[in-house]
Amino acid sequence: MSLNHFETDAIRIQTERSQFLEHSTPLYLTSSYLFEDAEDMRASFADEKQRNIYSRYSNPNSTEFIDKICKMEGAESGYAFASGMSAVFSTFAALLNSGDHIVSSRSIFGSTQTLCKNILPKWNISTSYFKINKIDLIESLIQPNTKFIHAESPTNPTVDILDLERLGQIAKKHHVLLIIDNCFATPYLQQPITFGADLVIHSATKLIDGQGRVLGGVTVGKADLIKQIYLFSGNTGPALSPFNAWVLSKSLETLAVRVDRHCENALNVAEFLERQPKVKFVKYPFLKSNPQYALAKKQMKAGGNVVAFEIEGGIEAGRNFLNAIKLLSLSANLGDTRTIVTHPASTTHAKVSEEERADAGITPGLVRISVGLEHIEDIINDINQALK
């Protein structure tokens, strides 16, 4: 493995050049690959050779993307998916058997919640949840049939931090796997494997693409687990398309510089919001006033691009704020170059009860901002005029 820095590997890890000696990796739009002869074909199908057979299993563009993410996360191996959710589903489905049990954080992405609550029970797989401020209770939730602990940090939309090292210790003590969805941090800010995670999942749709263009997902980690995920996925078909892999691998070349600016802008927005009288509280991992600041600093390089704040006046004030926004976008995505504002209580979390929302820290006036790469003064001016 190379000892290059993160930024260098993000640019220099590259698929072998073709006879044309192209400088930048070309797009390999092909569904299948040729064999030299019958013996080559036999050995390839017998898994005796590592080579491309069919793009449902592997493709030079997705392999390049996976190789970069593995290097960034310190992982042995990986598989790339058509979306973050196909990564989550296929990872879970490959590892779980009927009758198994999951211990998951309450504060997880909406579709992952739906997967655990409504879909996995079809196969007699159950989930117990822990509150993010009570991770020591995880030990009491673990059963003989528990396969893994699953969590996200920072969380969506409240940007809370979970102690990854503590999660790693609990998983190890009880001989269960630890799976971390590292989407909000990206491998540039946080590498869960160094804290004991066995597998790391990303929705590449967010900061990894970073420009709101394509969907993608990836799971990386221990080789024996990835082998199971590869066999499951190769046969069931959630593979990332070569085109999206090509886009995402190019995106990784600029991940460090983009995320640096995202974090700088987000910290500026958080500090600005803290000074506003109409703002009851601001949550951002790297705000000095944040009670989790020390923990965030221990496990993250910077605070990420998402800021949450509570606006005085509840649900109506949240909706009014969104209606007054002029430059920034109202959109469901995050981690885009374009700053995006959402109001979870009236949108993504409108269907859950007020009690469940309170459990997840989603107060009525909570606004989530995915801070983009526009000029910081323009971002703050728009937020400022909307607050007024």
Ligand SMILES: *Cc1c(COP(=O)(O)O)cnc(C)c1O
């Ligand atoms: C968006 C997201 C996902 C799902 O990813 P898609 O690419 O939209 O399928 C999973 N986990 C987290 C934390 C996310 O933010």
